Amino acid sequence: xxxxxxxxxxxxxxxxxxxxxxxxxxxxxxxxxxxxxxxxxxxxxxxxxxxxxxxxxxxxxxxxxxxxxxxxxxxxxxxxxxxxxxxxxxxxxxxxxxxxxxxxxxxxxxxxxxx
Amino acid sequence: xxxxxxxxxxxxxxxxxxxxxxxxxxxxxxxxxxxxxxxxxxxxxxxxxxxxxxxxxxxxxxxxxxxxxxxxxxxxxxxxxxxxxxxxxxxxxxxxxxxxxxxxxxxxxxxxxx
Numbered sequence: 001x002x003x004x005x006x007x008x009x010x011x012x013x014x015x016x017x018x019x020x021x022x023x024x025x026x027x028x029x030x031x032x033x034x035x036x037x038x039x040x041x042x043x044x045x046x047x048x049x050x051x052x053x054x055x056x057x058x059x060x061x062x063x064x065x066x067x068x069x070x071x072x073x074x075x076x077x078x079x080x081x082x083x084x085x086x087x088x089x090x091x092x093x094x095x096x097x098x099x100x101x102x103x104x105x106x107x108x109x110x111x112x113x114x115x
Numbered sequence: 116x117x118x119x120x121x122x123x124x125x126x127x128x129x130x131x132x133x134x135x136x137x138x139x140x141x142x143x144x145x146x147x148x149x150x151x152x153x154x155x156x157x158x159x160x161x162x163x164x165x166x167x168x169x170x171x172x173x174x175x176x177x178x179x180x181x182x183x184x185x186x187x188x189x190x191x192x193x194x195x196x197x198x199x200x201x202x203x204x205x206x207x208x209x210x211x212x213x214x215x216x217x218x219x220x221x222x223x224x225x226x227x228x229x
Contacts (some may be wrong), residue, residue, distance in 0.1 A: 032215035043205050043220035051215055090158055100146045100165040101216040104156035
């Protein structure tokens with residue numbers, strides 16, 4: 001099955017600095033890579049995603065890059081703000097035997113933005 | 116707004132007392148998932164429904180069951196909760212977009228077992 005590794009597990013940055021979180025996956029059949037932000041006591045919220053036919057995608061201060069050959073993808077947050085503090089999960093999606101798609105999550109990165 | 120709703124947000128039950136968690140969606144998605152998330156861990160898939168077809172994960176204990184009476188609603192039944200079942204339970208929905216899907220999560224139900 002799929003295995004997703006995520007690093008680092010914790011990350012502290014000064015407000016205004018950039019934050020980078022990296023993930024690797026093992027199954028070349030995975031074709032969709034979402035990133036979720038989870039605040040304390042809440043469900044994961046989809047913040048950005050990328051499909052396997054795209055190398056980079058940007059949405060305001062958030063960008064994601066994908067290297068299919070190396071099987072790794074990264075989340076970049078620029079000009080970090082205290083409200084960016086949360087746990088971030090990367091995930092890889094592939095079609096399951098049942099016909100639907102399944103997500104395999106990384107173990108999460110706890111991001112702390114210091115004012 | 117279209118969304119995924121979970122009730123209750125907090126549930127307290129006693130050891131061995133059956134409990135049911137509910138999820139509803141207004142997104143009209145054909146796939147619904149139940150995840151278990153323990154503290155400081157990633158969500159773990161328990162099972163999912165693809166339309167009316169139920170798909171259980173191999174390592175999901177028999178203690179966990181699910182029902183989907185219609186497109187909008189899905190229930191998670193824990194027949195005899197143990198202390199180890201205390202966790203956040205997340206419901207998610209998605210639809211097949213022809214090659215990939217997007218999963219949208221509800222706010223979760225925090226289950227406490229006394």
